[in-house]
Amino acid sequence: MLIAYRGVMSIPVCVLPQNDPHIDDAVTSADGELVDLDQARVLAWLGGPDGFPELPDAVEWVALPSAGIEGFMRAGVIDDKRIWTNASGFYADNVAEHALALLLAGLRQIHTAARTRWDKKRIDTSVRSLHGSTVMVLGAGGIGKALIPRLSACGATALAVNHSGRHVDGAQETVTWKDLADVWARVDHVVIAAPATEETHHILDADALAALPDHAWIVNIARGTLIDQPALIDALRAGTIAGAALDVTDPEPPADDDPLFSLDNVIVTPHVANPSSTLTENLAPWIAENLRRFAGREQLLSVVEPGSAY
Numbered sequence: 001m002l003i004a005y006r007g008v009m010s011i012p013v014c015v016l017p018q019n020d021p022h023i024d025d026a027v028t029s030a031d032g033e034l035v036d037l038d039q040a041r042v043l044a045w046l047g048g049p050d051g052f053p054e055l056p057d058a059v060e061w062v063a064l065p066s067a068g069i070e071g072f073m074r075a076g077v078i079d080d081k082r083i084w085t086n087a088s089g090f091y092a093d094n095v096a097e098h099a100l101a102l103l104l105a106g107l108r109q110i111h112t113a114a115r116t117r118w119d120k121k122r123i124d125t126s127v128r129s130l131h132g133s134t135v136m137v138l139g140a141g142g143i144g145k146a147l148i149p150r151l152s153a154c155g156a157t158a159l160a161v162n163h164s165g166r167h168v169d170g171a172q173e174t175v176t177w178k179d180l181a182d183v184w185a186r187v188d189h190v191v192i193a194a195p196a197t198e199e200t201h202h203i204l205d206a207d208a209l210a211a212l213p214d215h216a217w218i219v220n221i222a223r224g225t226l227i228d229q230p231a232l233i234d235a236l237r238a239g240t241i242a243g244a245a246l247d248v249t250d251p252e253p254p255a256d257d258d259p260l261f262s263l264d265n266v267i268v269t270p271h272v273a274n275p276s277s278t279l280t281e282n283l284a285p286w287i288a289e290n291l292r293r294f295a296g297r298e299q300l301l302s303v304v305e306p307g308s309a310y
Contacts, residue, residue, distance in 0.1 A: 011295050014040035014059075017047045026284035030291040042294065044287055046280065049075035057081070061294055065283055067091065067142070068223060069304065070196050084304040089142025090286045091274040096146035098273035099191050099221045100154070102245035104130060106217045107189075111267045128215065128242075131155035136187040138203070139194025139222060140168040147191060159187055161194075177203070184211035189219070196223035206231040209240055216241045221273045224250030233259045236266060247273045 012035040013027045019034070023044055027034055037043065037053060043062045045052065049071045055062070061083040064072060069086045078084050105111055107128040116122070133156050137144040140160035148158040148170040160171035161183070167174045175183055177199060190212070194200045204218065205228040212218075218241060220227055229250050235241050243265035249258075252271065260266050274282070290300045 011042055011291060012040050013042040013044060013291065015044045015046065016053065017045075017051060020046060020280045022280040022284040023287055026288040027291060030288040031295070032291050042291065048072075049077050052077045055082070061085070061300070063287055063290065064304075065279065067302075068196060070223075078304065083300060085290060085300050085302045086304055087283060087286065088302040090302065091279075091282055092142035092146035094275075094278075094282060095143045095193075095221050095273040096150055098247060098269070099143070099147055099193065099219050100150045102219045102221070102247065102267060102269070103135070103189060103191065103217060104154075105267055106219075106243045106245045106265075112264065115264075130189075133157070133188035134159055134172075134186065136161060136183065136190045137168075137171070138190055138192045138226075139200075140171065140174065141193065141195070143193040143221070144191075145169070147193065159183065180208070181211075184208050185213070188213060188215065189217045192218070192220040192222045192226050194222050194226060196225050200226050202226070202228040204228065204232070206234070209235040212241055214239060214241060218244040219246075220244070221247045224248040224252055229260075233263070236263050243267070245269075247271055 010031045010033040013032040014035055014037045015023050015027065016037065023046065024034060038056055041058060041060050043055065043059050045062060046065050052075065059082055064084065064086045067086055067088040072078050107130055109123045109126050112123055112126065131154060135151050135156050136159045137147055138161045140162045144160060145168060148160065148168065151158050152170060158171045160168035160174040161177065161180065162168065162174060163177060165174060165176040190204070192204065194203070203226050209231055218232070227250065232244060236244060245267040247269045248271055249260065249268065254260055260268055286301065293300050
């Protein structure tokens, strides 16, 4: 169904679970028409898997608001009757910036200074430089690719890890998941930016932590389940690694008495690498671009492949 709109034929789009000014403007800027679900060919869904509506057969494309869609997969929301897109890569610059901030905060002991103020002797001897270090980017998709030039600008070398082993621009080396056992000891720090799948569950476990150098910092801006959190806490307490900076945890949020909050070598931010307060503002340009592609029968960005977890 096409709707005559401002003299042109427009695509009918429903925005749920509620309208949003940024997404609404994106739809109309791409000559879409905002409609109810029973009239739509496109659904821009801004919620989680809970409350997802039953879709009319006329809906041809569903745009999901996040890169990680494991919750939608578990809920059985995603079907093979239509096109589904996620937000993979849409927030990459935002999240990469937060990852770099976490890594630098740990290395430069910003968190310690904020807590202890003028404890110069303790802080002075703990400060490390990112310059000259090798950082494993574990999951070199959109976020990882956005992080690598930021690391390079700080004088660090990136070692990228992806599923295929295909070279990632800007990385000194690219390896596959199966090569990880031989790589942990060769890097100084690790930034986790991989999707949550069966393959990546607890990919950073006790063995990996033991293989890392004792000056290593771990940054996680992906999903908490990629780290064996009890093993991480043991390593942090024992000094096996220098510290961890986590925007995600397992479970999330942590309990008030979670050991993470009592450790001096841990930074925890409350899943704000991609702040929900600006999510739709950052998502809007991509919705508009994909709507233009949909209208022109072009390949959409970030299409979810059948059976894929991301």
